[in-house]
Amino acid sequence: MRRKYFWYVISFCLTLFYWRNAREPAWRQHYQQIYFKYPDTSSSENIRTGESTSEVYRSYPNVSENEFTCFGSKTNWAKTIEPRYRLNPHRLLVPNLINGPNNQIIGFQQSVLIAILLNRTLVLPPFYYHTTDPMKPKNIAKADERFNVDELRKLVSVISMDEAVKVCEGKLNAVFHAEMQREISLVSALPRFHFETGLQGAKYRDGVNIDKLKELYRSGNVTDDAVRPFLNTEGQNGSFLFGRLHPGLQHGSSKDVTEVKSIYKSTARCALYQHPFRQFGLRAADSLPSNWSRTQEQIRENPGSNIKTNTDAAVLLSDIKRHTPPPAHVLKMAKQFVDNHFKSARGKADYVAVHWRYDPEDFLQYLCVEHSQEKRSSMCSNIKRAMNHTALARAVAKLAADKGVKFAYVASPPTMENFMGQMKQEFQSFVDTSGFNIKIVTSEKLKDFVLHGKKKCSQKSDDIINDVISQVESVLCSDSSVFLWSVQSTWSSEARFRRKFIAKKGDRMDQNIVQLVLQEVEGTKSHRKARNGRRT
Template sequence: MIWLKHRPIFKICRVVAELAMLVVCLLYFMSPNRILRENIRRNSEETIPIRKQKDADEISRLLAMRQWNCESRKSNKFQSEGEKVKDTNELCPKWANELDWKPSDKPLIQLNPARIIYPANQNGPSNELISFQEAIFIGIETNRTVVVPQFLPHRMDRDTFHESEVPASRRVDLNFLSRLVSMVTVDKMQELCYLKFDVGFQKQDAECNFFSYLKKTSGMILGSTHDTVLGTDGFTEMKMLKKHDRACEPPSFPVRRMAKIKRAMRVDDVKYNYRSDLPCAVLIDTYKTFTNDFDGFDQAILDKAINDINSLTHEDLIGANSRTKFKLVEIFTKRPRYIREIAKEFIGKVMQGDEYIAMHWRYNHEFICFHKYPFCAQIEKVESRDLSEVIILASKNFTSSKVSKYSNCDVTQVVHVYLATATTDYETIKFMTKDSDFQREIFRKILKKEGKADEISYYGDQRCWKVQLFNKVDLYRFIDSHYPREKCSVIWRDTHELIALVENEICRQSSIFIYSPESAWSEIAMQTRTNNVPVWDVLSELAEINAIDEIY
């Protein structure tokens, strides 16, 4: 077939292909995003030097989940000369001590130690925490002592330097939580239950690897000797996702199936739906089972828990309704002390104030968008520019009541915003929000819609009004400089998890939180707080502004 290369049509195709490749190269090298990235690179070189002279690009690469394995092993284990680092905790001895948790013997709610419930959930860190919270509430309602589980790292973390399980004390302040309710360790559960669970509660079909996961994290198996209860009182066999593999065949094990409708169960119905006299119970990938959108709780009791925990008494909890108890579980499941204190220091020293906006954008390539979510078709259309405009629009709304006070520009109105995002364009967005021309253009459209075009002289001038955006690069620099690995090694077990937990706490403490609907990470940050705005609401407002600008 050598003769084909001499045919005219072949020559034409080759010319067209070469021209197409030339156009692609020109578009890449002249693209605005590339120019922005180059400006970001130059801008990062002008920032304050940090230890080992890491710039924004290096930090971003370190924090990228897919890059974590090789980078973490290099930075955690060795110095630049190749010598092994001697880790100490001289800057944070209290944090290290508190991670060594021991069950409290004087909780406000003492549950039956002969009946336990264990949350087995392998659906990601945030869903694991939600499952743990629900297990605590189910334990309170059914008088079962809660077993503190071993958590798993995020499935995209590849830090082989550490064991795969994550101690619960690194995600929850167990010392604080144990003041509310009695809990036991996995070791105690194994002694009580002879390494076998008696009964399970299941919401969704389990994956094939559930049995190995359960054995690895709990040391227990589904080996009930009470299979005679199958077919009675609503108990059925366990359901699996796949039936064609023999390894997926479940054992003869009594399970009570929960409703598959998300958040369908009322908290008042938990005691009935999770009933069983069998002592050793396990939640099988069960989470987000009952609604948390309710009112009717006792605000006086919640205020005691938030403002003066020492005034909260056993009598308060005995008389509390189920909705109040559920909210108390959320209040008592705080992040570990080191996470809260690092977040507080960052907010005070770097962001320089308690009033700020936080925004979480969850929708990267790993987010699974089910068709029932109304925003699925819009996700791929959202670009860095749109998120930058969302930040400026939300900041304008946040400070609209303060404009008259600073209208003469004697004092610059600076709006502090923290962006937590799963995407990799956070530095691009930061650069856009700092660009004066970009700010002036978005305000031209906003003020046009509001009929306040005369205010462009104020909002379009960064000497009068501007956004200061912070992200995980700023947070990493702060932690790395104030609590370096060699002097506070206890917090550096997993860099990605450390950053994610502190970011979540920063969002929780914000004045306004712009959250990502259907994100468990956002859901955790929203617990116990108000002033939460769905990001799609701001994007809808932005779409209206752009539509009016195009018409007129």
């Protein structure tokens, strides 16, 4: 009997030894060797990305799992959802997004459209928090921090990045560039995406020091010249790509979106969609011309065959926008804030919302200095003239009084805190002397609300807090009685879409905030001239 148990023990030990030392596929070993996500050093309390979920929770013993995800809405991948458009599971489209958070959402929504047209299952890519420093490593946000992923899953076939790494065996074997770009534009982009996701699109030289390359990206001092020595350019035509590059269309061209079927024609399993963002000039629409040969129902029923022009595609884009709504936690916070600050005694939420986007360090620097164009010169000049906190305060107060609204909310970037503080003082002084019963609330109050309501939340870095505030403000502007929007702002554009097509708010009273402020500026000047004329 003892001999029998002895062999049982030996057999068990040998089996355990085998499983612990079984060789994993080469792609998975490589994936584990080089994978990382950029750490956020802005707060010692922030999540240490790259750790397993259980390790993260153990690091914060007083924080429960639900509290730890308080600034995120978990995607229920265990729940089976049958999408309206079941896409090819053997061919994937992996977006690599660009620019700020709102531009990333627009680029992602474009990616959904392209995935439908190409019949490729969509992979959820990394999103990024806002930064004004191009040399600073971008901190990564999960998709379900930006929109309701389960809602998107009702529309199209979607998989997580972790699942894509398995399906693709860690390799990207085609690049669909959204712009008409050459391979050289991918030198620094592909290794960065590799380290963020585990999907490798560029070949490295034999014996390359991956840790040294990772450190280069963590430092933020990344240039093509610094990265190029790490890449293997000894292949056919000196290419360092695993697969073929498919250049896109020239930005702003009048091409139809349906051309992607020919320019991105490929049997490659895993294709990177590089830097999608408004390449086709599409604007979501809920209607078609009266004499159109196809109905909205036909387009939605079979988009692969019935989307023949950008006009057709605009109908499907409106559906895509509806299926990428804000996450549940953002909608909940917006409702709580409105209930606390904007409801009248009769329980009605009636308020004017303003989006003042024009921070000199970011918006004006980018559009009016670094990327200055003749067609923007008038806009830039008007914005600079409107940078007057007194005129802004009076313009908003007068409009609210004219509409009989008791509350006003002003959304602005964090860098405008001092300007907004002065504007708020001017507003209060003006309504007090004018006898208006109007209360103003700014982003500062919303920040206090977010922090107070989430005191136990470990996600307290400035990146995350500002990201949540921006999303909540977008909902506040979408649901307001009147919206005063910023020109040339994708943030305002997205809020206006949600306002018109989802919140079903009439936009007849909405205005361009710069024009409204300039009317106040010119009116003040005219009043001074008249007053000076009377003195003489």
